[in-house]
Amino acid sequence: MAQRKRATPKQIELTERRAAALELRKQGGSYREIAETMRNEGKAPETYDYTLAWKDVTDELRRLNEENGASVEEMRQLQLEQxxxxxxxxxxxxxxxxxxxxxxxxxxxxxxxxxxxxxxPVKTENKNELTGPNGQPLQTGSQVTIYIPNNGRGDNHPPAV
Known part of the structure; x- marks a missing residue:
């Protein structure tokens, strides 16, 4: 039987740092702000910069996706059996x-x-009808009407083009 590896203090620290970086990102922090906060709070070394903050956030998201993917498959299997x-x-x-x-x-x-x-996939059709300001349906053809107010000819409504 295979033996489980024990987590080292360094691995635990890295996992906690990644979780903290992700939490700061969820709160809206930029990667530069995350790096600065992590350094100031002593959760990361002085060499911790925005590129490492980005890596921590993406690595933590990847880990969570893999973890959730496994639980989704387990739920799918349970539902299938039921x-x-x-x-x-x-x-x-x-x-x-x-x-x-x-x-x-x-x-x-x-x-x-x-x-x-x-x-x-189910094909759906958009049945929304476009209406003008007076509630009348808009015409959807190649006809264009141009309104030119007070064009000097006494004709304020030119014919449709």
Whole structure:
């Protein structure tokens, strides 16, 4: 059986420094401000600059993403097992002619498809109608109307172009 490595004090200090840098970034600090704060609070050496602050923040974000990715996969697996158990019970009833159970089977299969990104994207159509200031629908064609006030000809509404 493989033995776990123990964290050294230096590794613990690095992990804490990265977490502190990320926290300062979440509060809106620039990398230069993070470096200065970390140095002033004694959380980083005097040689700590904005490039190391950036590296600490990105390394901590990467670690969190990997950690969360593993927990997401575990949750997906748990949900899949639960959905499979439900589907098996409903499937037996659906084979006996139960219409409601058939509907549940299809819903469960849809949920499994969504869980793993198997469903095709749904095409949506924008049904918003553009209206003018008077509430009337705007024309969407190649016709352009130009309004020139007091053009000197007595004709304030030229024909559409």
């Amino acid at each position: 959905l499979n158990a439900l589907w098996t019970k409903q499937y037996d009833l659906a084979l006996e002619g139960d219409g409601w159970a058939l509907d549940r089977c299809l819903a469960i299969q849809g949920r499994i498809g969504a869980l793993f990104g198997l469903n095709a």
